[in-house]
Amino acid sequence: xxxxxxxxxxxxxxxxxxxxxxxxxxxxxxxxxxxxxxxxxxxxxxxxxxxxxxxxxxxxxxxxxxxxxxxxxxxxxxxxxxxxxxxxxxxxxxxxxxxxxxxxxxxxxxxxxxxxxxxxxxxxxxxxxxxxxxx
Numbered sequence: 001x002x003x004x005x006x007x008x009x010x011x012x013x014x015x016x017x018x019x020x021x022x023x024x025x026x027x028x029x030x031x032x033x034x035x036x037x038x039x040x041x042x043x044x045x046x047x048x049x050x051x052x053x054x055x056x057x058x059x060x061x062x063x064x065x066x067x068x069x070x071x072x073x074x075x076x077x078x079x080x081x082x083x084x085x086x087x088x089x090x091x092x093x094x095x096x097x098x099x100x101x102x103x104x105x106x107x108x109x110x111x112x113x114x115x116x117x118x119x120x121x122x123x124x125x126x127x128x129x130x131x132x133x134x135x
Contacts, residue, residue, distance in 0.1 A: 004030070004042060006054045016057030029071060034078045041081060043069035049083050049093060063093055 004018040004027065026045035033039035038055040045068040051060040067085035074081055080094035092101055116128035125134050 004040075004052065006057065016054065018052055018054075018057065028069060031073055034074050034076060036078060041072055041074060043072045043083060047085075049081065049091075051081075063091075065091060 005014060006016040006018065007013065008015055027042055028045060029041070029043045031041045033041070033051075038053055039060065040052050040054055042050050042052065047065040047067050047069060049063040049065065049069060049072060051062075052058070053060050065083070065085060067087050067089065069083045069091075070086050072081060072083040075094070080092060083091045083093070085091065117125050117134055118128045120126045120131070126132060127134060
């Protein structure tokens, strides 16, 4: 199911059933916070990014994105979250100022995006120069 259950490892007693919050229609990712042991991050097909407090058994913060989240990760210092949607969007969440993100161009491309491509003998599009599959 979609339940995140927290057990006491010594007594094997169920402490919290976090799935009861119904934050996800299908949970896809579970990531621990890099330095705060009681926090975990989950995402799912419903488009929610959720930070949980496993000790208290409750939601700390929820972001609703509108797209299924395929992957998510805390930054090394734990102050930022990066998520990738099923539509290829990269989303950033965190604390502090958002100013540095406004400096990034809205559209970003790989360096080789505009170079010549060709079809290999199997009919697959490859980079003309390297022969590698395009991304």
